[in-house]
Amino acid sequence: MTAIAVAPSLGHRVATTVRVHASNPWALFYTPAFITLGVFALNYAIWRTILLAAGDKPLAPDAFDYNGGVTWVMFYLVVVAVQAMNQTFSFTVGLGSTRRDYYLGTSAVFVALAVTFGGGIALMAGIERATSGWGVDGHFFAPGFLQSLPLWELALMYALALAMLMFVGAAAGSMFVRWAATGVIIFFGVLAVIAVAAIYLLVASSAAGPVLTWFGELTPLQAAASTLPVTIVSGVAGFLVLRRATPKG
Amino acid sequence: MTAVIEAKGLTRHYGKVRAVEEVSFTVETDSICGLLGRNGAGKTTVMRLITGQEFASDGEVTVFGESPVENPAVLARTCFVRESQVYPDSFRGKHVLKAAAHLFPNWDADYAGRLVDEFRVPLNRRMKKMSRGQRSAVGVIVGLAARAELTLLDEPYAGLDAVARELFYDHLLADYSANPRTIVLSTHLIDEAARLLNHVVVVDGGRVLIDADADDLRGTAVTLVGGHAAIERFATGKEALGWDSVGGISSVTLAGLSDADKAAAVAAGLELAPVSLQQLIVNRTRNSIQEVRS
Numbered sequence: 001m002t003a004i005a006v007a008p009s010l011g012h013r014v015a016t017t018v019r020v021h022a023s024n025p026w027a028l029f030y031t032p033a034f035i036t037l038g039v040f041a042l043n044y045a046i047w048r049t050i051l052l053a054a055g056d057k058p059l060a061p062d063a064f065d066y067n068g069g070v071t072w073v074m075f076y077l078v079v080v081a082v083q084a085m086n087q088t089f090s091f092t093v094g095l096g097s098t099r100r101d102y103y104l105g106t107s108a109v110f111v112a113l114a115v116t117f118g119g120g121i122a123l124m125a126g127i128e129r130a131t132s133g134w135g136v137d138g139h140f141f142a143p144g145f146l147q148s149l150p151l152w153e154l155a156l157m158y159a160l161a162l163a164m165l166m167f168v169g170a171a172a173g174s175m176f177v178r179w180a181a182t183g184v185i186i187f188f189g190v191l192a193v194i195a196v197a198a199i200y201l202l203v204a205s206s207a208a209g210p211v212l213t214w215f216g217e218l219t220p221l222q223a224a225a226s227t228l229p230v231t232i233v234s235g236v237a238g239f240l241v242l243r244r245a246t247p248k249g
Numbered sequence: 250m251t252a253v254i255e256a257k258g259l260t261r262h263y264g265k266v267r268a269v270e271e272v273s274f275t276v277e278t279d280s281i282c283g284l285l286g287r288n289g290a291g292k293t294t295v296m297r298l299i300t301g302q303e304f305a306s307d308g309e310v311t312v313f314g315e316s317p318v319e320n321p322a323v324l325a326r327t328c329f330v331r332e333s334q335v336y337p338d339s340f341r342g343k344h345v346l347k348a349a350a351h352l353f354p355n356w357d358a359d360y361a362g363r364l365v366d367e368f369r370v371p372l373n374r375r376m377k378k379m380s381r382g383q384r385s386a387v388g389v390i391v392g393l394a395a396r397a398e399l400t401l402l403d404e405p406y407a408g409l410d411a412v413a414r415e416l417f418y419d420h421l422l423a424d425y426s427a428n429p430r431t432i433v434l435s436t437h438l439i440d441e442a443a444r445l446l447n448h449v450v451v452v453d454g455g456r457v458l459i460d461a462d463a464d465d466l467r468g469t470a471v472t473l474v475g476g477h478a479a480i481e482r483f484a485t486g487k488e489a490l491g492w493d494s495v496g497g498i499s500s501v502t503l504a505g506l507s508d509a510d511k512a513a514a515v516a517a518g519l520e521l522a523p524v525s526l527q528q529l530i531v532n533r534t535r536n537s538i539q540e541v542r543s
Contacts, residue, residue, distance in 0.1 A: 007322035016351040024339040090335035095352050096324040247302050249333035
């Protein structure tokens with residue numbers, strides 16, 4: 001037997017974690033994708049039903065402009081992120097990965113998922129535009145004010161928003177792995193307190209108006225880019241928490 | 250010989266629970282070390298400390314001369330298989346083997362395939378739907394086929410039937426001879442595993458009770474069988490590990506008998522019997538409980 005004197009390269013080690021996640025693509029990819037398509041199919045059916053009920057009466061021109069269906073899959077991906085960490089950390093580290101390699105690999109998977117889903121949603125939005133809203137003037141993948149956004153901006157916006165949500169999920173997942181349910185409850189409790197306190201301070205200092213104006217003037221892409229600090233802070237916090245976690249079993 | 254594992258004053262407390270208390274021992278290269286002890290003695294915690302999965306409260310452990318904590322160079326050469334290994338819900342047997350192939354640089358896929366056939370593991374079944382024995386078999390296959398320079402097996406055969414256990418012992422010995430490596434095995438089934446072990450570390454209550462070469466340890470005690478009075482006379486003043494008496498016949502297990510003592514025992518008409526590793530460890534562990542109580 002030849003002894004291996006040095007560790008496998010960082011790339012190889014990180015790829016190992018990616019492969020562990022990828023060995024069952026259902027939880028991470030197919031399920032959220034099918035849920036998105038399922039929610040879309042139901043929406044389409046509802047649009048058709050409304051058109052049938054309306055008969056010859058004309059609908060308001062913006063009747064099918066607003067839709068929150070896509071946000072459903074966005075928040076589902078938070079759950080996917082928490083679950084993925086809870087399920088694979090004990091297995092991968094239990095078999096001899098370092099926590100660092102595990103976290104890097106998991107982060108790579110989350111970024112890839114954010115990009116894939118961002119691109120996928122933009123692609124569907126492109127079809128949506130090319131078919132005049134699926135033939136019924138419906139807007140599911142780029143609803144409301146997103147209708148006029150260039151597709152590449154739409155893809156980037158969704159990818160950035162998804163990345164933030166997945167890394168918040170990663171931070172929560174790290175807390176679950178380290179402190180079990182108590183950790184996650186405390187995390188979201190503290191998060192809620194910080195959010196309420198921030199809003200209170202904004203209102204109390206009469207800064208709420210200017211901040212809202214500033215936020216309202218952002219382009220959708222600028223607004224999405226403003227999530228980056230949250231993404232990065234969550235990502236780093238998740239690692240700091242996971243660094244001292246021990247695998248179960 | 251050089252040491253693969255060196256633990257010095259290794260300690261792990263969980264709040265007030267002293268799971269591991271100042272444990273020191275070494276494991277030499279290419280040996281099979283039995284890490285033995287009762288339930289809750291601290292065996293698993295020691296193994297988790299050796300693989301950097303648990304953080305020491307005090308003391309230190311080095312593996313291949315380095316700290317194992319977050320050390321990819323050490324961990325890539327180490328394989329730790331335990332009965333309570335957690336598997337992702339969605340994982341089938343084949344997924345575990347695929348992941349193991351990526352994690353262990355010396356992975357032998359052909360060997361793993363042969364073991365799957367011999368242990369009759371249903372690779373397409375989800376891990377959580379497998380029986381305890383089947384799950385253990387997957388762990389045993391990972392532990393053997395990983396061919397890691399340091400392999401730690403924590404109660405690897407819980408739920409395995411006698412045939413599968415024999416199969417495991419045979420494979421472990423055969424593969425160890427063909428590909429020498431360092432193996433640490435924790436088990437309750439001391440007698441079954443005794444023939445495999447070169448070295449024995451017994452932990453009890455988080456502390457090391459015995460740290461000895463297996464053959465030396467076997468030689469440290471002997472059981473004498475004979476008439477009640479003769480046994481009584483002979484054993485007085487010697488360190489007795491255990492007594493037993495049925496009718497007029499008594500037996501006593503004595504530690505530290507010299508060859509002259511043994512000759513004297515034979516001359517006194519007593520019968521000498523070897524002590525199994527299991528009896529010896531049970532006796533020693535029982536005595537340590539009595540010391541604590543008194």
